[in-house]
Each structure stands twice: as structure tokens, then as C-alpha cells.
Amino acid sequence: MPSTLIEKYFRTDKLPQIWCPGCGHGIITRSIALAIEKAGLDKNKVCIVSGIGCSSRAPGYLDFNTLHTTHGRALAFATGIKMAQPDIKVIVIMGDGDATAIGGNHLIHACRRNIDLTAIVYNNNIYGMTGGQYSPTTPKFDKGTTAPYGNIDKAFDICNLAASAGATYVGRATAYHANLLTSLVQNAINNDGFSFIEAISICPTYYGRKNKKGSAVNMMEWQKNNAVNISAASKLSPEALEGKFLIGEFKNSPEPEYTGEYQKIIDKLKKER
Amino acid sequence: MKSKVRLMQGNEACVEGAIAAGMRFYAGYPITPSTEIAELSAEKLPLLGGRFIQMEDEIGGMAAIIGASLTGVKSMTATSGPGFSLKQENIGYAAMAEVPCVIVNVQRGGPSTGMPTSPAQGEVMQARWGTHGDRPVIALTPSSVRETFDLTIKAFNMAEKYRTPVILLMDEIIAHMREKVQLPDSSEIEIIDRKRPNCCSEEYLPYKPEGDLVPPMADFCTGYRYHVTGLVHDETGFPSNSTAVADELVRRLVNKVEMHKDEITFWEEENTEDAEVIILSYGGVARAAKSAMKALRSKGMKVGIFRPITIWPFPEKRLRELAEKVNTIVVAEMNLGQMVLEVERICNNIAKIERLNKVNGEIIYPEEIISKIEEVL
Numbered sequence: 204m205p206s207t208l209i210e211k212y213f214r215t216d217k218l219p220q221i222w223c224p225g226c227g228h229g230i231i232t233r234s235i236a237l238a239i240e241k242a243g244l245d246k247n248k249v250c251i252v253s254g255i256g257c258s259s260r261a262p263g264y265l266d267f268n269t270l271h272t273t274h275g276r277a278l279a280f281a282t283g284i285k286m287a288q289p290d291i292k293v294i295v296i297m298g299d300g301d302a303t304a305i306g307g308n309h310l311i312h313a314c315r316r317n318i319d320l321t322a323i324v325y326n327n328n329i330y331g332m333t334g335g336q337y338s339p340t341t342p343k344f345d346k347g348t349t350a351p352y353g354n355i356d357k358a359f360d361i362c363n364l365a366a367s368a369g370a371t372y373v374g375r376a377t378a379y380h381a382n383l384l385t386s387l388v389q390n391a392i393n394n395d396g397f398s399f400i401e402a403i404s405i406c407p408t409y410y411g412r413k414n415k416k417g418s419a420v421n422m423m424e425w426q427k428n429n430a431v432n433i434s435a436a437s438k439l440s441p442e443a444l445e446g447k448f449l450i451g452e453f454k455n456s457p458e459p460e461y462t463g464e465y466q467k468i469i470d471k472l473k474k475e476r
Numbered sequence: 477m478k479s480k481v482r483l484m485q486g487n488e489a490c491v492e493g494a495i496a497a498g499m500r501f502y503a504g505y506p507i508t509p510s511t512e513i514a515e516l517s518a519e520k521l522p523l524l525g526g527r528f529i530q531m532e533d534e535i536g537g538m539a540a541i542i543g544a545s546l547t548g549v550k551s552m553t554a555t556s557g558p559g560f561s562l563k564q565e566n567i568g569y570a571a572m573a574e575v576p577c578v579i580v581n582v583q584r585g586g587p588s589t590g591m592p593t594s595p596a597q598g599e600v601m602q603a604r605w606g607t608h609g610d611r612p613v614i615a616l617t618p619s620s621v622r623e624t625f626d627l628t629i630k631a632f633n634m635a636e637k638y639r640t641p642v643i644l645l646m647d648e649i650i651a652h653m654r655e656k657v658q659l660p661d662s663s664e665i666e667i668i669d670r671k672r673p674n675c676c677s678e679e680y681l682p683y684k685p686e687g688d689l690v691p692p693m694a695d696f697c698t699g700y701r702y703h704v705t706g707l708v709h710d711e712t713g714f715p716s717n718s719t720a721v722a723d724e725l726v727r728r729l730v731n732k733v734e735m736h737k738d739e740i741t742f743w744e745e746e747n748t749e750d751a752e753v754i755i756l757s758y759g760g761v762a763r764a765a766k767s768a769m770k771a772l773r774s775k776g777m778k779v780g781i782f783r784p785i786t787i788w789p790f791p792e793k794r795l796r797e798l799a800e801k802v803n804t805i806v807v808a809e810m811n812l813g814q815m816v817l818e819v820e821r822i823c824n825n826i827a828k829i830e831r832l833n834k835v836n837g838e839i840i841y842p843e844e845i846i847s848k849i850e851e852v853l
Contacts, residue, residue: 217714247699252543263703263714268696270546271705271715272539273569279536283543283551284696286527287501291547291697309539312532469522476523 212236212246214266221260223331225411225419227378227404231325232261234381234402235294238388249292252281254306256298256332257406258325275306278313281320289462292392293319299326300338303359307339314368317396318461322370323388324361324399327406335409346413365399366454372398373454378405379426380450387452396460403450481658486650487512487554489621489657490580491520493628494552496665499578500526501551503540505533505559508592509648510582513554534559538566541577545570546704548670548695550632554580557590560599560606567641568607569706571729574683574691576635576670578628580644582651583759583810585837594837595648595760600814603643604788610726612733614740615643615788619762621655627785633668634740638732639690645787647810649760649839673700683725684711689732733789742785747773748798751780753849756795756819757808758784761840765808768845779849790818799823806848808832808840828852 205215213236222228239249249267253259255274262269268291272280281295302310302324313320329347330336337347337354340361344353366373372394376384384402391398405411405422416422433451436444484492490513494502502517518528526549531537534555541551555563560581570577585591586598599606603615614634618624624646631642671692673680682702685691691711694700707715708722716722733740744762747769748754757765762783772779782798782805784791799805805827807816812833820829832848834840 246701248697250696263705266701268701269703270543270696271703271707272542273565273706276535276539276566279531279539280543282529282531282536283501283503283540283545284547285543286503286529286540287544287549287551288547288697308532309536312536465522465527469525469527472523473525 208233208236208240212239212266213264217264220264222257223408225405225407226257227327228257228261228325230378230381231323231384231402231404232264234384235323235388236265237385238392241385241389242392244292244392248290249294250284251294251296252277252284253296254298254301256301256330257327258296258298259301261296275301275304276309277301278306278309278320278322282313282318285318285320285462286465289319289466294321294323294392297322297324299324299328299340299361300330303339303361303364310365311368314365314370314397314399316461317369317371317458319395319397321388321391321398322400324401325404326361326401327404327410329406329410331406331409335413341410348413362399362401362453369397370399370454371396371456371458374452375401375403375450377403377426377430377450379423380430383450390452390455394455394457395463396457479659479661481656483654484621484657485512485652485654486618486621486624486646487582487652488516489624490554490628490644490646491516492659493625494578494632495520495524496625496662497629497632498550498667498669499552499632500524501541501544501549502528502553503531503544503551504537504553504555505531507534507556507559509584509651510554510556510580513580534562535566538563538579542566542570542573542575545575545577546696550576550636552578552580554582556582556584557586557599558588560602564606568609568611570641571607571611572706573704574639574693574729575641576639577641578631578635578644579641580646583645583647585835591837593648595810595839596835596837597647597759597761597810597814599645600787600809600811603645610730612638612640612729613643613788614638614640614733614786615645616785617645617758617787618650619759619783620650621653622657624650625657625659629665633666636670637668637690638736639670639693640733645759647759677701681711682713683709685728685732689728689735737789740786741789741791743791743794744783744785745798746781748780748782750778751802752778753804753806753853754780754782754798754802755806755808755845755849756782756815758787758815761808761810764840764842765845767842768849771842771846772849777849777853784815787815790822792822795819795822796826799827802827804828804830804852806830806832806845806852808845808848810834810840
């Protein structure tokens, strides 16, 4: 029996989803649904937009106004929706390659504008849908089908990228830290501006297998053992932080939102006439 | 009451037409020679409560207008050669997902960066085949400032009526030319809006066509929660791997324009009744063709003109009828022979076809058309 959350927010006739056994994407998608529930949004006023890749299939399972766009362009489609109808709450689901390689330009500019979109990147460190090629978040020296001798590209820290490009809310959690993820997404939804959440997923099928990371359970344990919440990190020595990665809320600094600023122009012109 | 006579540029007439048609969202990227369309949209839209955004690139501009149109807002973008190339993937998306929108392409010299401020007509075939896969295409080509106004409205109306992207294929001559125009009063303008569903949300099938092969379209976030994708999808809107569904979908998309070809396809002809020679041209070149025809007529030569206004779908039926009556069709275009391929397909072995082509960034002059005709007759 599906849970009440699934009954309420998922298109149950479309389940089970297409993701591989052990994939972290289902956990992340559930966290998003729970965050929407907690934020108290009206299903009819929420639009979920995605690009292309494994992550981009999520909106198909979610019972909202859903838009599966072209590779890398989800934020640009979402920008059109938000500009045309600022009352719509727009949540954008992307993959790591989708958001930061082919869609990198749209990402930094959506951040810069501080347009009210909630962007969530399902980061599995690989191009999964096409069969395991290295992405901008594949760790250096790890393998992919297009990096058979190890990847020599340096990986992006995509939260740093989003924060420095101007996103006003930024956070990171993992599939293991699903409760944290839910609260970050909820805060992101409530931020009137561009919010960026990196949800670190696991891809046991491609990334895991290529890089000998063990089973899905092993990969989740790795997330549990190596993530350090930013609130705890300041109390730890550099040695204790060696090889760890940060999770938690990295930035929460509201600024005037883009469509609101545009509305001010419309209102001013109206008054002057 | 008619508005006063104004001196207006082609790009300006395009924006006036778009606003008259109901455009309330524009997204684009600056590019010569279409930039005035963006500038004027930026100025005028907020005055009407509409919105303008300068996107980070051409691809984003195309994507944003699709997103905006899904919410029910009439949307447009404008670009030129290099930008038109960049927009192609998402033009295909709009065709596949059946999202009404208007794409203006002001043609300049190509290929690549080419000659940014010079006229050309190099995108006739790109407008038809630029995106991958088979898809419906409607492309209109104005040859005066006033016609730019009228065709921009038609482009919106057709986009709405058939739920498809419509391309307004201008050229730099028309875009930057200034002419005296008198725009019609809004009461004289026919405006068409997309069909919206009459049924309740539970019964709504977003891609179930009606008799005209066009499915009613619900605005996003108005209670009809549905899915939109560029994947092959069935009438529910969800992806399908069925070969039967794929076949039915692609054929319907193409046929919904094909079956309305007679309402979509417009042309102009003059002096074709007794013509032995027809000059076939479009856009800016059609103006030179008209002068050439007049000059040759005054010398007693039986010359007529045929000007496709809708270039896709091509006015095939009428051209074939004319080809039966004339000896020669001279196709004059600012490319190395694009529309002539269609003319040859339609008229081969019926009439003699002659090409007049120019790709040096200059317009085709009436004298060049005159000497071509004198040479071939």
C-alpha cells in the first residue's frame, strides 16, 4: 500500500519508476514531495520542470503541472513560466551534467537574477541515462565510460558555484540525509528568490560499478560516514575534515526577487501614465 | 478610425503586430539585424503589463517563450541567422509538445557569422528542415513594412489555432527599411486564441486531438495537472515506447498543418493571366521583381510575378497551375538556390526554370532581373 504522501503527490498509475535498483533518486523525489507537503503548497499552483537525464524523469511521477524539457534548458523554460505567471511556484529538477555542463550558462544566470525558482540538482556524479560518462561533478581520477583511464577534469563544487553566482539560498544534503534534504528543500521553497539545493544521490549501476564503490548500501554508508554538517565543521580540526564533504545550509541571504523587481517597473509605469 | 500615417521600420512593425496580436511575453538575445525587435518589446511590454526578459543566450530565449506560452501567455522571440541555428532544438520541442509561439528570424548574410548587417535569404530550407525529425512547419515572409505588421498577427493566429511554432522569416531589407504605413484599428484585426478545454480536469486528455487534429490546450496551473514532454507521448501526454503511438503522433503533427494548407498558404500574383515569364521571388527581392516586371511590360514583354507569402507550406497547387500556362519561371533569391529546389520539384518538365542568385550581401537589383529575363528569352 502506498503511503498517504505517495497517494497525495505521486501519479501512482505511473509507478514503479524507471530508476535502477539502489538508485538514490527515489529517496530525493520523496523528500521533495514531503517538503511541498510541509510548505503547504497548492498542487494546482506548483509547476515542476526538468531537463534530460535520469533525474528528469521525476516530474512524470509527480502529480503537479509537469514539464520535461530539453537537455540543460530546464531553468530557461522555468524562467519563462515564472516571468509570465509570477504566482506559480516553480520547482526545477536537474541532473549534474544537465545543470552544470550543457545547462551551466542558464544556471549561473538564474542565480544572478535571483528569480524565484527552487532548483534541485540530483547529483549522482555521472551521466546515468547515457550509460556512465564522466560529468562536471565526477571526482578527479574517477572513471567513467568516456574516462577509461581516469577523469582528469577537476570537479565543480556546485554549491559554491551557485552561491557565488548569486543564489540567495543554497544547501546540500544526500540521499542518506533525507530528513535534512526535506528541510532544506522546504526552506528553499519558502525563500522568495533563487534557491539551489544539491541532493547527492548514488548511482550504483554506473558510477558505483565503474569505481568499485560496492553495493548501494555501501554507497549510502559512505555518505553517512563522510558527510559533515557545516554547523559542526567549524569545531573540527582540518585533520578531522580530511576527505569529508560538507552538508547543510550554506547560504540564506534574501535579496529582492526578480519578478517582483519587474512588477515594480510595471507599477511605476502605470502610475506615471 | 484608422491610426495616423507613420514612418515605420520593418522591425518596429513586427513588434506593433505582435502586440496587436496579444503578445505579452518576449524573451530573446541581442543579434543584428533583429535587435530592434527586442529593444521595442522591452520598451512596450511593461506598459501593457506584459513582460520582457533578455536571456543569457539564444537557446534560453527560445526555451523561455515555450515556458511562458504554456501558462497561456502569447509569446515571441526574434533572432537572426546564428541565433536561428541555436534555437532549432527547442523549435522542435515546441512542435512536438504543441506549444504555440512565434519565432522571428531576420535573415542576414551567412554561413556562420557571415555579413551581420547585409541582407540574405539563406534560411529558407533551415526554416523547413532546421530541427531534427519530421514536424509541421508554418513560415511566412513579408515584403513590406505594412505586411510585416499583418503577417506577425497572422503568425500568432496560426500558432494559436494549430498549436505549433510559427516562423516569421524576414530579411534585413524589410527589417531595416522604413516605409509610410497606416496601421488598422484594433476593431479591424482578427485575433485567434488557442482552444482551451471545456471538460473538467479529470476528463482532460492534453494530447487528444479534435476533428481539426488540434488538441485543446489548458493553461498551466489552472487546475488541469498534466505532463508535457518532448518524448513521443500518447494522448495522456506521458511518454510511450509504442511504435503505433509514435507513428500516429508524428503523422498527426505533420497532418494538422497539411490538412489546413489551403487556409495557411497565401501568395501574391500580378499579371499572370497572359504571362509567358513569371518572376518568382519573396521578401525584399519581390520589390525588385515588381520593378523589373513593370519595366519589361513597358517594353511589351509578357512578364508576371508570383510571390509566395507563406513559404511553408509552399503554395504548390497554384504554382503548378501557373507553370502549365507559362514558358519560363525565373526564381530570384538571395542564396545559391533554395526555394528553386521546391519550384523544380513542382514544375519540372512543365515549365523552364531559371535561377538568379546572389550571395554577396547586396540586394538583387531590378536591372539584374531584367537582364536575366532578356538573356533567357
